Amino acid sequence: MTTVGVRLARPVALSGKGQRRAEATVGGLLALPAAIFFCVFWLLPFLSALYLSFTRYDLTGMPQWIGLGNYARMLEDPGFWNSAQVTVIYTIGSVIPSILLALAIAVPLARPGRLNSVLRGLIMIPAVMPLVATSVVWRIIYADGGPANAVLGAVGLGPVSWLTDERMAVWALVLMVTWKHLGLFVIILTAGLQGLSPSVFEAAALDGAGPVRTFWSITLPLLRRTLLFVLVIAVVGSMQAFIPAFLLTGGGPAGATEVLPYYMWATAFSFERMGYASAMAMVLLAVLIVASLVQFRFLRGGGDE
Structure with missing residues (x-):
């Protein structure tokens, strides 16, 4: 019998330059x-x-x-300035309460425990619901005979026209969006709190720092980057909000909930002024970039350790 030897091919060695190119x-x-x-x-x-x-x-x-014609038109368009004002009110009204409530909930939820693990899972339910489904549910809640007015009636308060009152409509959207995004912000802040070094808090306790002093002087500075992340996504998300105004109020009543993305959509597809709507989109993009840079400027530095 003849033994056939098989020679294995040796890998070709590449030079440093050839390896980097590959x-x-x-x-x-x-x-x-x-x-x-x-x-x-x-x-x-x-x-x-x-x-x-x-x-x-x-x-x-x-x-x-037409050059800068669309941008010049914005300066004289009352609809644009109304939508910009509504967007600012909607953003401030939804972002600040959401983050403050999320921080207040995240601090106790960050502690270890089986009950806290269950609560963290439950609080994420609104966040994972589709925004369209959430809007439909809250439209039922805000109905004249819906649960919101039933609760007010139980405490002796009269019914509220949540979606048809010019003074209440935008706050109805704010309440819904706060409920929707709260769980996500809680989970992010909880993860940030759980990533902080326990040794820092042990040293603070040995120095006699109380819970309030520890929170303001240690927890918040160390949580700065996480807060920055939450703040940026909250502001960007709120300034681009479209579905709540579209499904719940249609921008009404009398433009009270006509946020800028809704006004852009109506301008582009209802009035067929796509160029003007594109100019507003560019302005919104520039505002978002500036707002994000300002947030980074004031909240950067420090970090979660």
């Missing part, structure tokens, strides 16, 4: 799907909207270049 090629190929997704679904729409913001476009003909 790694860069593999990395580029792995990143290619994400790059294509980014270009198709973000970069191209952004560039298209940026171009349309300098044109007059009614969705039927060809865009007509």
Whole structure:
């Protein structure tokens, strides 16, 4: 019998430069799907909207270049300024209570315990519900004979026209959004609190620091980056809110809940002024960038350790 020997091929050794080139090629190929997704679904729409913001476009003909005409029009548009004011009220009214309530709930929930684990799971239920379904449920709650007015009637208060009263409609949206986002903020802050080093708090206790002093002087400074993250996503989310106003009030009554994204949508698809709506979208983007930079400026530094 003849023994056939099989020689295994030795791997070809690459030089340092060749190895780096190969790694860069593999990395580029792995990143290619994400790059294509980014270009198709973000970069191209952004560039298209940026171009349309300098044109007059009614969705039927060809865009007509008008330069800064759309941006100048915003300065004289009462509808735009009303929607900007409503957006600011909606953002401040929903962000500040949400974060304060989330922080107040997260501090006790961050402690270990089986009950706290169950509560953390339950409080996430509103956050995982689709926003459309949440809006439909709260529309039922706000109905004239709904649970909200039933509770008010039980304590001797008269019924409230939650969605048709100009003074109450925007606060009805704020209440719903606060309930919707509270669980997510609680979980994020709880994770941040659980990541803090116990040795810092033990040292504070040995120095005689009480709970209030410990919270203000140690917990909050160490939680600064987590608070920054929550604040940024809360502000960006609130300033882009569309579904609650669309499904609950339709921007009414009398524009009381016509937040800027809703006004942009109505301008683009109801009045067919796509160029003007694109200009408002660019302004909103610029405001979001500035707001995020301001938040980073005042809250950066320190960190969760």
